Amino acid sequence: MKIRTKIALVFTLMTGTILFLLSAFVYVVSSKHMEEHFLTRLKVSASIAAESEFEDETNLVREIRDRHLQKLRREKEWFFEDNSSFPREVLKALPRAPTSFIENLMDRGSAASREGFEYYTGFRYQSASTNGKQYFVIASAYDEDGEENLLFLRTMLIIGFSVSCVLVFALGRLFANRIMKPIADIISKVHEITKTNLSERLGSAKGNDEIAEMAATFNDMLDRLETTFELQSNFIGNASHELNTPLTAILGEVEIIRSAPRRPEEYVESLGIIDYEAKKLRDVTSSLLRLSSISYEGKKQKIERLQLDELLMDIKINFDRRMPANKVRMLVQAQEGNTTAYCIVGSSVWLELAITNVIQNSIKYSDNKEVLVTLSSSEQHCFVEISDQGIGIPEEDMRYVFEPFFRGSNTGPYKGYGIGLPLAARIVRLHAGELQIFSKPNTGTKVTLKFNASRDL
Amino acid sequence: MKKKVLIPTTFEEDTKTALRLATDIYQGSAAEITLCTISEISDSITELLFLDAKDHIDVSKRDAIISFWNQHKKAAHEKAEVSLHHQFGLSQPKFNRMMERFEPDMVVVPQSFQQSPEYIHQFALRLFHTSRYPMMLLPGNAETVKGIQRALYLDESQQQASSVAVQQYPFHVIHKSMVEGQEYGSTRTIVEKMQIDLIVKPKRKKGLPVEHDRDAGTFGLPILTI
Missing domain, CATH: 3.30.450 (Beta-Lactamase)
Known part of the structure; x- marks a missing residue:
């Protein structure tokens, strides 16, 4: 009914x-x-x-x-x-x-x-x-x-009652039709929206009544769906491109080397190119594997109580060892007598990976200008802020930055796969934290990682 | 989420800097900026019957600011919207109602307003200072501030809770205790070496007017009190 x-x-x-x-x-x-x-x-x-x-x-x-x-x-x-x-x-x-x-x-x-x-x-x-x-x-x-x-009275009452019931049903039906009309409109409009016209929106989302609220909720859902569809198609396109490029290079090299007899040193050179491209391919696939393992095997990592200030110092030492010319400056807010101010619960391996990835991005996209990393805390949260004076992220790219393989429109000259930031975001999210990005093209980017301060496991 | 900025002004030239800095801080969030002028209410009853903001502001200066904004908005593809508000007379309850209406995320005060000789402007400044809303005081040379990348948080009381509020801003806030005891020495050296563009200070509970705050005022930088 x-x-x-x-x-x-x-x-x-x-x-x-x-x-x-x-x-x-x-x-x-x-x-x-x-x-x-x-x-x-x-x-x-x-x-x-x-x-x-x-x-x-x-x-x-x-x-x-x-x-x-x-x-x-x-x-x-x-x-x-x-x-x-x-x-x-x-x-x-x-x-x-x-x-x-x-x-x-x-x-x-x-x-x-x-x-x-x-x-x-x-x-x-x-x-x-x-x-x-x-x-x-x-x-x-x-x-x-x-x-x-x-x-006479009984007859009149029976007739009146029957006529009233019929009249009330008719009026009720009319009233119900009027109430349900916006819903019927929404249903027919939603039926019309398919994956080919996901940008269509319901027009009845204006006003303060429940119908408008429902239409606005539908519109929000359509926004999310549209973004997801767009991200999915971007992901497939980008992933195919990233996997295809080294494969094409390997196949091309093999084809060239097999087209005519070569000298031994030419074979060695060619094998070197194949090795380089194969390693690139391995990097991409291992990054993908790491991303998927963080998405689905979150509980397998060792969860421990760790000090964020110590973790940041370890990261700084690693950077100094791997990239001695780096200009990463780490600053920690003093906490007088409070030794547990930067204590959080999580996986140190993953958090190190996440923070390293963000810092690495900052170094890369600022052409090794100064990268400032600060650690501060409030009563309930710890904040790691990483800022650079790099190329920034264009506003239109901001909504896609957490999508694997997505690369900003201004990152052409820089080598990368577009996995570092999505990986960091997933790790932070797994730690019930938040990753926030503020960026201005040609000025710089600030990334804030917010964690819940927990003193107990 | 839309951010709201209130700029108390006398429509002097430095209002342009206030507009530019406000859009710079909340870029990309389609901020709602309100240019607020304040004037004394007239003692004359007949004048009260025909209250008109135009009689209390410099219309040519206002038009110049609006014209600047329209050009800047077009050139910089700004999403922010500017509106005007004129406040006749001010008292603590009136001020509270005005702030409840605007609920600004930040109040940006140009120096011309800070130095205005009019009593009502000084009174408004005092009320802004004691209110709970973040307030940015621009220095005289504010036009040289191109954008805010780094801020120095001067908090003598070491209040931990204050650092939560500063995370919402797009600039990197460096707490003074992070650099104290290092090679920097005085606050001025920190400001110069760390390329600080803004001083952040917690609001004082007693609500002392900012002109008494000489330590922060001498750096020639905007001061944000939160």
Whole structure:
């Protein structure tokens, strides 16, 4: 069942229940009111009848009654002497009268009852004119008007209820259609968006209502999807290029060397080129393997408590050994008496790899200008900041820098595979940290690594 | 996320530097910059009925600044947007409401505003200083500051918590304790040798006006108080 039908049905059910209860209430109250009204009239009529029977010696009351008072439909009066034969005589005269009515009359001295629309009322009567004898006065009448009125009311209520339900369902359906229209629009629009037109967006994302919120959420999701699609296609393109280039060089070299007989030194030279290209290929594949192992085997590394300041010093020593001309300057914020300020939990091997990669990028893209590395801490975090005065990252490339094999549009003259930064970002993320990049083309780049300071394993 | 910058100004020439530095710090984030002018509220009732900011600012100077911004925006492909706001009269509650409305990530104060002889400008400066919003005070020679790459954090109280706030900026913040005791010696030497472009200081709780802060003021660099 569609949501719009469900909304209409629920709407109808709710309104129908309320209407039914209201109709029942009106019917019951009206019925009760008519009953009381008719019984009052019957009692008055019975009282007048008793008076004319026992007190009216001149027949004046009877005459006035007959001439001026309206008689009820099938109105009859009976007068019984109060003795032991009273119940028998009543049942004989009024065979349809309820027995509870007779019992109540005898016990309490007055009673009223009804059987359908046939009403009964009675009371014990005694006066000076009856010479001390007690009588029971019983009157009965048929409430034809009440029956007609109630029948009419019931018919009207049933018709009103049915028409209202149909009307409410129709209105509910209309209302549901109006509510669901933006959703239906979103659904049809989303159906239209395929991988070939992922840049399309939903237009109903403006406003403050829930529909706009949902459309905005869809748009966000489409943004992410579009970026992922773009990144995936970039990755495949870049990876194919990086793997293909050395392979093409190797195959070309083999083809050239085999095309004619060569001297031994030419074979050696050619093998050297093949060796160089093969090592390049190995570098690329091993970088890829490392990247994938960090992505999927995060729990296999040894997790330990480590001091970030010591790790940075180790990295600096390694750089000085491998690249003696480096201009890496490391500065650590003093922490008076706090020996655990730079203590974090993680894998020292990976963190060394991550920080080394970022510093290496800074050295490379700044043509070995000064690279500043600082370590500072707050109560809950440690910050490693690495800044250079290099070529920077163009703004349009910033969203892709964490994608494997992606290289900025201004990195042409620099050798690299585009794996260092994505690798560092994944390592930092595995350590529940954050890697943030601020960059300005031709001015420099600042990379901030934020780690949670933890003193316990 | 859009960054918001408030520049209290008298539309002097150094407002251009303030605009340039603001866009430089928040480049790429489509910052919302508000140029805020402040004037005393009139004592005359009839004048109060016809309040118009144009009567309280130098319109030609304002137009010159706007024209500069439009040219700069076009030339540098800036994403930032500039808007104008004029504040009539100032008190602590009015100031609080104004700041709640703008919620600036930074207040950049040109030197012409800092040195304005008008009482209301001095009062505003004092309120900016005691507020919780980061405030950058530009020096007289601010036009020579091409961009901010490195900042020196001068924090005598060694407050650790302050270093969290400075990570959000695109420039590299060097805490003074990182270089103390090394070959640099005095703060001036550190500024020169480390090519510092900005001095960062924590806000003082007592809210002393910045002109009393001679140590930082003598370097001729912008001062950012956070």
